[in-house]
Amino acid sequence: DGATWLWHRLNTWQRVVAIGVLALCTAPWVYLVVAELSVIEALILLGLVPLVTGILPAAFGRWINLVWVIALLLLGAGGALVSDTFANGAAMLFMLVAGAIIVFFLWVIFCVHPPASVEKDKTDLLATPETQRAVQAALSHTDGVYAGDVGGEPLFTSLEDRACVIGPPGTGKTTFMVNQLLRWAETQRPFVCLDIKPEIEGLVREQLVELGYRIRVFNPTQTGHDRYNPFDDIEGPEGLGELAASLIPSEGAEHAVFNESARDLLDAMASHLKAQQRKKRKGQGATLPAVRSLLESANDPAALLGQLSNSPDKAVRGIARGLSMTGANERLMGSIIATFRSNLRFLRYPNISESVSTSDFSLKDLTTDRPVALFLQFEEAHRDTTKDLMSAMVAHLMRYLIIHTDRSPVLLLLDEIGNAPAVPGLIQKLNTIRSRKLPTWLYWQSLEQMQRYGAKAGEGANIILGACDLQMVFRLNDNASAEWVSQRIGTVDRLIKSRSVSEGTVTDSRSLREEPVIFSHELQQLKQSEVIGVYREHRWRGMAKPYHQLL
Known part of the structure; x- marks a missing residue:
């Protein structure tokens, strides 16, 4: 001593x-x-x-x-x-x-006299050998989805897991997603990728062709790509109602009457076109351009409702009678028609109208033995024009794959899903796809983008992240996201050793101080492709390797 x-x-x-x-x-x-x-x-x-x-x-x-x-x-x-x-x-x-x-x-x-000093335990609890071994054991599903590296070993989530990734542009998020696609493609199983750059399809096309994939690209704003009519894969009135709800989303309680009536009108018009095709055994059936043409062919709302009242479809006639009661108020009916036209405004553009006029592929292709890669390219430059169609396509696609489970696992990667309006029923779908062989990864730029899924401040992030088994964050730029993630990861008691000097007497002491496992400013200082992961009770620091390290 x-x-x-x-x-x-x-x-x-x-x-x-x-x-x-x-x-x-x-x-x-x-x-x-x-x-x-x-x-x-x-x-x-x-x-x-x-x-x-x-x-x-x-x-x-x-x-x-x-x-x-x-x-x-x-x-x-x-x-x-x-x-x-x-x-x-x-x-x-x-x-x-x-x-x-x-x-x-x-x-x-x-x-x-020795100087006074304070020494704190600086062990990185997110990167200890014990932490790394525990995470590697928990994420060892080699038939699942690549989830980055820890301690030089790759991690894989199971086919039942849902994941949420947060990272602003320039942090390595997209290059990591390409790595995920290429690793998944080695198993020759189908996948769907929301590609808004669009650039991912071009990066992986050569490898996919070599692996025998049939590549489908739906880009509604560019010519020369595959066309798709969502009505072709709708098998019941519930699917049609969900598509209508996606195309005409809710915008608050004050607009509820207009929105709900506009959805009913879209539902009735599409069902009427289908019924006419079945009766006459000719015609193009239900398409979004056909629905718009039907609306424009009527001289006034009363004429349109009269045509629907004589539809071969009984359900259509019922909807028409209900709307006719509303039609007694011309201003109200005019507002409903205006809401309808406003939400289908994107059909005025020739390229978009042509892209949904017929189908060059079907979602059934994802359930066949031959591997299929489907890229949904809704370009950022046309976001304001196509956002409602993008939201509707994602909801429609998820519904189809949830219903049709007699197939191989389908990987669903939704890049920049925060740029779309709230996808109808997304939370419910995430909570029901666990056993549907539909591993789903959602990519966001910040927590703020999740707020549209909640009513109160911060509620959206809690709902989205609560529906996902794995959460992963790249370097964060905004303080709100960094502070929220730091709190979610939790705290730890750090050992503090201090030495004080008074009149030649040296006193050593020890104490415990509660502090975050990782501070918010540390989340804003992560290196390129470095990530912090959370999977159930596990927390770790890892690397989301970019695709060029795989090639």
Whole structure:
């Protein structure tokens, strides 16, 4: 205890001097033991030295211990005086050295004061070997979806897991997603990718062709791509109602009458077109352009409702009668028609209208033996024009795959899903797809984008993340997201060691301080492709490797 206390009072050069002086003063003892005692006497003496120099003085405290050490040094030098082995000059030298040591120790004790200090345990609990082994064991589903690396080993979520990834542009999110696609493609199983850049399809096309994939690309704003009419894969009135709800989303309680009536009108018009096709066995049936043409062919709302009232479909006639009651109020009916036209405004653009006029593929292709890659390209440049169609397509696609489960697992990667309006029923779908062989990954830029799924502040993020088994964050740019994620990961009690000095007295103390496992500012300082992951009870620091490290 005394030696440790003294050692901490010295700086580096003082420690070097002390070690050298101690070595010189110890030399006479060692020499006497070796040269003048028998082997047995030497062993006895060497055995007693630790007891005399350490154990006994320790019982009397720090100061007695130091005095005892000084006394032993004097005895060592004095032994040289009575020994015939050393000349008087050598003995005198050792006496002088011993005196110097005494003066040195007294100077250190009374004049040298160690600085006050605070030392905190800085162990990264997100990257300890124990943490890494636990995460590797929990995410070892090699038939699942790649979820980054920990400790140099790849992680894989199961086919039942749903994941949420948060990362602003430029953090490595997209290159990681390409890596996920290529690893999944090695299993030759189908996948769907929401590609809004659009760039992902171009990066992986060559590899997919080599693996035998049939590639489908739906881009409503560009010519030359596959076309798709969502009505072709709707098998019941529930699916049609959900598509109508996606195309005409709710915008608050004050607009409920307009929105709900506009959805009923869309439902009735699409069902009427289908019924006419079945009756006449000709015509194009229900398509969004056909619905728009039907609306424009009527001279006024009354004429349109009259046509629907004579539909071969009984359900359509019922909807028409209900809307006719509303039609007595011309202003109300006019507002309903205006809402309808406003939400289908994107059909005015020729490329978009053509892209949904017929189908070059079916969602049934995702249930066949041949692997299919479906890319939904809703370009950011046309976001305001296609956002409602994008939301409707995602909801329609998820509904189809939830119903049709007699197939291989289908990976669903929804990049920049936060740029779309709230997908109808997304939370309910996430909570029901667990056993539907539909591993789903949602990619966001910030927590703020999730707010549209909640009514209160912060509620949207809680709902979305609560529906996902795995949450992963890249470097965060906004303070709100960083603080929220830091709180979600939790806290830890850190050991704090402190030393204080008062009038030559040094006091050491220890305490525990509760602090975040990772601070918000640390989340804003993550390296490129570095991620913090949360999977149930596990938290870790890992790397979301970009695709070019796989090739």
